[in-house]
Amino acid sequence: MTIETTATAQRTSSGPPLTAVVGGTILDGRGGTPLHGGVVLIEGERIKQVGDQSTPIPPEAARVRASGHYIIPGMMDANVHLHFAITPDLLLMYEGQYEALVAEAAQVALKSGVTTVFDTWGPREALTKVRDEIHRGERLGARIFFAGNIIGLGGPTSTDFFPLARTILPKGRADEIDARWEQKVGADLLYMTPQEVRARVRDYIRNGTQNFLKYASSGHTEMQLLAFSDKVQRLIVEEGHRAGLTVQAHSTSPESLRMEIEAGADLLQHGDVTGPVPMPEETMEVICTRQIPCAALLVTRRFLKWNEASGCDPMKTIHRLKDANDRRLIAGGARLLLTTDGGVYPADAGDMPLFAGQFSADDLPTALGEGHFHWLLAAHELGMEPMAMLQAATSNIAHAYQVHHDLGTLEAGKYADLVVLEKNPLEHPSHYRSIAAVMKAGRLIDRSALPTEPILTGRARRPELRRT
Amino acid sequence: MTIETTATAQRTSSGPPLTAVVGGTILDGRGGTPLHGGVVLIEGERIKQVGDQSTPIPPEAARVRASGHYIIPGMMDANVHLHFAITPDLLLMYEGQYEALVAEAAQVALKSGVTTVFDTWGPREALTKVRDEIHRGERLGARIFFAGNIIGLGGPTSTDFFPLARTILPKGRADEIDARWEQKVGADLLYMTPQEVRARVRDYIRNGTQNFLKYASSGHTEMQLLAFSDKVQRLIVEEGHRAGLTVQAHSTSPESLRMEIEAGADLLQHGDVTGPVPMPEETMEVICTRQIPCAALLVTRRFLKWNEASGCDPMKTIHRLKDANDRRLIAGGARLLLTTDGGVYPADAGDMPLFAGQFSADDLPTALGEGHFHWLLAAHELGMEPMAMLQAATSNIAHAYQVHHDLGTLEAGKYADLVVLEKNPLEHPSHYRSIAAVMKAGRLIDRSALPTEPILTGRARRPELRRT
Amino acid sequence: MTIETTATAQRTSSGPPLTAVVGGTILDGRGGTPLHGGVVLIEGERIKQVGDQSTPIPPEAARVRASGHYIIPGMMDANVHLHFAITPDLLLMYEGQYEALVAEAAQVALKSGVTTVFDTWGPREALTKVRDEIHRGERLGARIFFAGNIIGLGGPTSTDFFPLARTILPKGRADEIDARWEQKVGADLLYMTPQEVRARVRDYIRNGTQNFLKYASSGHTEMQLLAFSDKVQRLIVEEGHRAGLTVQAHSTSPESLRMEIEAGADLLQHGDVTGPVPMPEETMEVICTRQIPCAALLVTRRFLKWNEASGCDPMKTIHRLKDANDRRLIAGGARLLLTTDGGVYPADAGDMPLFAGQFSADDLPTALGEGHFHWLLAAHELGMEPMAMLQAATSNIAHAYQVHHDLGTLEAGKYADLVVLEKNPLEHPSHYRSIAAVMKAGRLIDRSALPTEPILTGRARRPELRRT
């Protein structure tokens, strides 16, 4: 079942076009009672008014009839990696196609109702270009906010990620690739003084248009439990705030999480990950009491079961303990954000030896376009309230990233990013999948055409193999 | 200094065009006294007559004035790998460009005076296509004869070559790549009975148009000193001969060399390599006495010195002992063939970690387009007679591969493959570099335009890195 | 239930003592009808007479009353490694205790009814010493015959076995250890000419008192499918025979097995192992038709099941195919020998990381003292006849090793090596476990005291760990 729109929708030529989404049940993301038979009146890219059925609709407005449907704000994902072709083989195969990869991923997200993504580690140049083109309407795709590098970590071929690449690539090439991510705030910062790090971060902010900062409180390998000292963390947060940016950290251990909180991070990225040990009770309490936005990597029971059967031992422990943390966070009323660490993978990702089969997981949490649905199901399984889930996927994220004046709820003045569902998402999280329409900035998306340039997702994936 | 040709060269339209190379000193490759002021008369692709200055030249013949020059048969290389982009990174970067790689390499060879190459391990499909296109004149390049797979060895990502590739590539992809080389005569043959191997070899011959056979007497890693038993080796040679093909083996140890000789191989491929030990005296004697064509990997003093300073220990020993074998072979009057194991490498090959810097060697023996010049210098250093060197680079190879009715000397009826040198190659081997003109099948080659599709050799090598 | 002996047993002081084992059912190992209520009369170390109840027994003879019991020849194992502490950790921990380790293993075997073992790879010096001491009655233990090194293979720290040791040991120490096994017929022979190998083997035979020869037809790693050429194999066999020694080979692939047979090996060591492929039909036929003694590594269904669940993939395939070969060999009437590749392991061998848990297998085939019982059960499961099983464990081995004049059956003139069982072994193979008494060379063994110097098998295994 698709939704019906009047023929004139989007065609008004004088002044910004008006559109009215009428007749649906509006869940505006603010947590209040649903508004049945409501009207969302849209002028150009933004919402002009949200009201009940008595709301006057100008005659020139196109109408989107949504009776029997449910209207929610466009979903958001607090942590994606739009360029995720970072293993040695993919880096080589898709060299020179960074922008196309980023755009494809943004479209995969949009297609599945995620109208806004926050990219927390990626090549700055390509991300800037695609973000801006999408923003200007020159490309289709989810709205992008990005961080660029994780301050203090290296690029894809560094010891932080896939150093195996350096056993096959000439050093010059590997350095060149890494530099696209690192942008001079890579792992060498770990050897610097607090003031030197501060200067680098300041330059980094000055030289780019990244939307927020992310730094390493712990490193990316299990060995590096801490990356920056308390003092340096505070300086990085300070520099971000001075530039008006929110700041978050990568943390994977109790101490790195505690340090990040004390440093004043605005958002805890995968704050539910505390390695092979449970989150300390005092940290749990701080997160819940102070309502610090916590982007949590929830996984479904089905995934956990798969992982228990297939995963390597350290990963089993980490998932098991993260899951226990998640249950405690939800029970404690923490302010959670939907986060997937999501990316697009090639068709045969399940056989990629570097991942030892983990991309063939049931309910793969990191599959962009699917992962957010798994997240919502997992939240339900872990005891989260339906309305809290909706907010975790929308307004919580907007607030945490301080873009709530434009995004996150259906309110006058905000971007008209919304999803029309056939079934009531408050009844069961699987209903988030019943997407009838996606609107972004007032524009109805032709989801069937997405992605427009399939690379990793195309039917003829890795087609060049057939061309010999 | 370039050579002068009359305006009408190659333009005669009725009947095959006639060309006369006149005035030069002809070294016809048969080993006799040079013919000063001789004439090579060419009709179409082949030589019509070779004679002294009294040879009548039809008036319609185009004339190539070669006074003061030296005319030798087109050079040959008994062992090249036209597709040598077989390391994991290059396999991925140049996926889908096999034919272009092969063609580029054939042009690099031709440009440097090598008019015929024998490719002893490569992807059969691409080699077939390019060989035939060159033969039909649709592509420019050295004349190609090829073996396809080394019977009994695996493809580039197998344990025989770069198994590291399998730590980054999905198995399906790696298998697909290997299959292009293996063509069903890969390493699984080592587990078969003699009769099963015979059947596979027979099918292999039937299904392709390879020009000769190569099999593994030893394996490709230092562990595998023997691959096939005496009995299987004899059957493979028998099958090759039955199909009218010459047969050679890969050998790297005294026993594998001895077995190959006893099995009746027509040509010993790098027969001078006997691992970390000297060639046994009895084998040396058999090779010299029976004049078994022995393709030897001669290297210059300069390379040896570099290798001694830079190489890893096992390679030093192997090179040192090979060199001693070479000196003994030359002193013993063995019938040597110029062989380089040559291929084309990317510009930064010297930094490829898998090769630990060995591509930055002085006088790199395996650099296609240069390696044969190094070989000739090395032969000189090791005491070979000037005329023997010329024959090692031409007629010896033609005889060993049994293509001497068409190639290898400047005689009536053979292809008009020749190189015009400015300086006398019998004086010093460096004079082989003084190429004034290259003619292949009666056609003068525009060397300045080669390669026509630079991939690995282009100025903008690995250009995609600049495109991000 | 233990058997009863008269008080004077073993005490006669003039002339060799006489002992009569009376009243039991004698299964003499020749395959004929069991003799009920028989008498085995023993004089000193050897059997004087085997007869029915009417056999006259000299009054001075000690009597062993075996009514209701079954008397079989002492069991034999065609392949053990008495010093099996060859992993890097054990090599270091038990340095200097080679003889004690060998003796302990010989006692473990004897305790379980195996009165004769054939050690097919071990340190020659220690084996010689312990073998001779046991033979002279100075030490207790199974009768030992040994080969020393596997000609063509390296010692424990070489690439053939545990090269990891060389990442922790100074080269000098590793070389010193390996030399104890290699005795100058190690892996360097693979680079020699046939005549050089022959000379080394001749010296090897001359310098030691090994009882038989074993050489490498295939190498010991999966890469090395062949070690020596046909020609060299024939020379090795020839040298062995010239010295009056039986010769066997290590083979793990169809070709190495075929080559060994053609070279004239007297005994095929684990001839049932053909790697990841089935034994070729023609080889199967040769083995069965020519009744070539084939030492086969039979395993129980229980072990196979364990292996299927726990083993790594390549080992699963190899075991599966070996098992299929075994079934075919038995059905074809091959002359099989009980062989276990058995050794003694430390208590925590199941956790040794180099073996990835394989020593915690159910029905571990290689556990000396247990493995032969598993073998007999496996033979039963695979369809072998009860009498054939008894012969596989006794007379077949004696014949294959050409020690049948002294061993293998209960006949006058042979050593009085026998086992008294409580239950009929022809009824079920598990009855071989019902050992009531073991006699070796006429001497009743006090099994409860074995091993006398427990090292690997002691209650306080690795006791030094408690001593800090």
Add this chain to the structure above:
Amino acid sequence: MTIETTATAQRTSSGPPLTAVVGGTILDGRGGTPLHGGVVLIEGERIKQVGDQSTPIPPEAARVRASGHYIIPGMMDANVHLHFAITPDLLLMYEGQYEALVAEAAQVALKSGVTTVFDTWGPREALTKVRDEIHRGERLGARIFFAGNIIGLGGPTSTDFFPLARTILPKGRADEIDARWEQKVGADLLYMTPQEVRARVRDYIRNGTQNFLKYASSGHTEMQLLAFSDKVQRLIVEEGHRAGLTVQAHSTSPESLRMEIEAGADLLQHGDVTGPVPMPEETMEVICTRQIPCAALLVTRRFLKWNEASGCDPMKTIHRLKDANDRRLIAGGARLLLTTDGGVYPADAGDMPLFAGQFSADDLPTALGEGHFHWLLAAHELGMEPMAMLQAATSNIAHAYQVHHDLGTLEAGKYADLVVLEKNPLEHPSHYRSIAAVMKAGRLIDRSALPTEPILTGRARRPELRRT
């Protein structure tokens, strides 16, 4: 030349024996003008008086005539590892001999004039036992103070040191070995909350008699630039101080060094190591200005040259930068302590593959018994004043470890630990080698007999290899 003592020395039986060292030039370690022809009067274990030639000497006192000699306090080493047999092979070979190893090392130190050592990482039980036995005079050896584990690091087979051991050892054994070092303050503390770490440290202090604390500010591998957060470091220092212990940290990077200083460490252990970057100017200034005791790993020019020629690249950089730091520290007047990280190695340590030849270095800084002489030479080369050097080797260490009431200078009331030199150490550091006598706690040491139980240092090193 040996020094002369009167026959009655050490023989007085009523009351503590009296000894007078007379006639030498006394350098008492306090930095003042040397006292020529001085007297050190010793009663029992302690110094009773230090004075000029007019000092009255009781007639019953034994006399040590030291005319023409130089008397200095016993030397000290701020960082040794008495049990350094921690590589996998040595762990296995010397299992069960911990105490003997510790004692041997303490004797090697004493023999070379080092009367007091501070062991900063070792197995607590063995260290306790040997320290106490030496203290009670039951064993001979340098006076030992020790830390036990480095809080936050694992034992020898952990990822912090030689995880390769875990590829050969059963997990149970490896855990058992590591536990001897870790004593429940191992790497799991890195996952704990500040309060949990504090509790563990408190228990650790309570359960042992270690003399001081050492914790990990950075980890032991190059990956782990930080181990504990600022907060945890402060708590550890607090706990140490509460128990009256000095506290030091292991640091290898600028931030870990800065954090340690801010946490209040009493002594910077190898504070001159800042990884591949120079020590920040601000940290340098703090160390010099506040005179924080800095144990620095000085190396000689000769070692540096060797290292430059032989060492791996990362180590070259680290040594080069450390050396530059050392020069700056000395120029800045920092309070340095002689520290060697010294241990005893087996004779073939230079060939131990895990160390890639680094134990065959010229002027090996970490060779216990030699390293302190190299240190003194290095100090000279780097510009340190002669008197400062003497203090770096004596009183500075005593003060830093807060044992200056008993040790470090030649003053009444302190232990009579002294070294008699033939040549003036203020003239050239090589004169420290001219040891004529060593006295510890009033007792003249028979250096020729040390070590009394040679294990690693014996002529018959690794003798068991000869015993097979």
